[in-house]
Amino acid sequence: MKRFTQAILLLSVLALALSACAAQAPDSGKLRVVTTIGQIADAARIIGGDLIEVTPLMGPGVDPHLYVASEGDVTTLQNADIIFYNGLFLEAQMDNILEQISEYKTVVPVAESIPADRLLASPIYPDEHDPHVWFDVQLWRYVVEAVRDTLMAAEPENAATFEANAAAYLAELDTLDAYVRSQAERLSAEERVLITAHDAFNYFGRAYGFEVMGLQGISTQSEASTSDVQQLANTIVERQIPAVFIESSVPVRTVEALQEAVRAQGHEVAIGGQLFSDAMGDPATAEGTYLGMVRHNIDTIVGALLGE
Numbered sequence: 001m002k003r004f005t006q007a008i009l010l011l012s013v014l015a016l017a018l019s020a021c022a023a024q025a026p027d028s029g030k031l032r033v034v035t036t037i038g039q040i041a042d043a044a045r046i047i048g049g050d051l052i053e054v055t056p057l058m059g060p061g062v063d064p065h066l067y068v069a070s071e072g073d074v075t076t077l078q079n080a081d082i083i084f085y086n087g088l089f090l091e092a093q094m095d096n097i098l099e100q101i102s103e104y105k106t107v108v109p110v111a112e113s114i115p116a117d118r119l120l121a122s123p124i125y126p127d128e129h130d131p132h133v134w135f136d137v138q139l140w141r142y143v144v145e146a147v148r149d150t151l152m153a154a155e156p157e158n159a160a161t162f163e164a165n166a167a168a169y170l171a172e173l174d175t176l177d178a179y180v181r182s183q184a185e186r187l188s189a190e191e192r193v194l195i196t197a198h199d200a201f202n203y204f205g206r207a208y209g210f211e212v213m214g215l216q217g218i219s220t221q222s223e224a225s226t227s228d229v230q231q232l233a234n235t236i237v238e239r240q241i242p243a244v245f246i247e248s249s250v251p252v253r254t255v256e257a258l259q260e261a262v263r264a265q266g267h268e269v270a271i272g273g274q275l276f277s278d279a280m281g282d283p284a285t286a287e288g289t290y291l292g293m294v295r296h297n298i299d300t301i302v303g304a305l306l307g308e
């Protein structure tokens with residue numbers, strides 16, 4: 001939150017410097033926005049439209065917990081006018097570089113614009129918050145608003161367009177949120193159990209009434225232990241849970257080990273499909289957008305748990 005405020009203050013300085021920046025860039029002269037995860041890039045593209053250039057550093061299948069900025073990324077970051085990242089320690093390996101650049105550039109940790117009382121604590125690091133805020137569509141509204149406000153401050157001449165684009169998108173988010181709720185309601189309260197490769201879905205669980213269990217912790221930096229796998233296998237057998245899920249940005253082997261452990265007890269659990277957790281899908285597909293990713297996830301979860 002503090003850094004967010006600082007970033008907003010820095011914007012006035014940036015606005016003065018913008019004409020100089022534009023002169024340096026032989027290209028379009030558009031505002032250059034760089035983001036970490038694709039979900040944020042998607043929001044920036046929708047709000048900024050043709051008026052800005054958006055470059056996400058992390059593509060499909062990339063795990064933001066482990067991502068280390070390459071030399072090329074550092075250049076991209078240094079050439080940006082605005083940098084948006086999730087924050088809340090999601091991009092754990094990039095914190096230092098982002099901190100350094102924030103001393104002379106607009107760097108906004110968008111998830112840190114969410115009121116602290118709406119954030120969940122990290123189950124592993126007591127002083128940290130769970131960074132996976134995009135799974136609660138209502139929380140994602142704050143992120144969209146932070147992107148909108150930053151762009152409006154950076155380019156006041158285009159503020160009306162940014163505001164209108166954001167308003168239309170926020171309405172789509174409300175429709176999406178209602179859709180996720182209606183899909184979740186196809187399951188009984190007892191059927192709403194979501195088991196995934198890593199502990200990314202706690203906001204999803206809170207918002208849409210699912211009990212959530214992950215094989216690995218809140219970050220993929222720690223591996224699941226044999227006893228974690230065994231414990232979860234016992235739960236699956238006892239409660240007759242029909243399906244578990246893999247994630248596009250986490251290797252499948254942990255979930256396969258879980259499936260094996262369940263099989264060893266004479267039961268079967270299906271792999272209910274692939275969810276997009278920390279990374280979005282291929283840009284050419286519906287899942288390459290935030291709206292499509294959220295729809296895909298809820299459809300996959302509900303379909304598999306109903307055995308459709």
Ligand SMILES: [Zn+2]
Nearest residue numbers: 200218219278
């Ligand atoms: Zn994660």
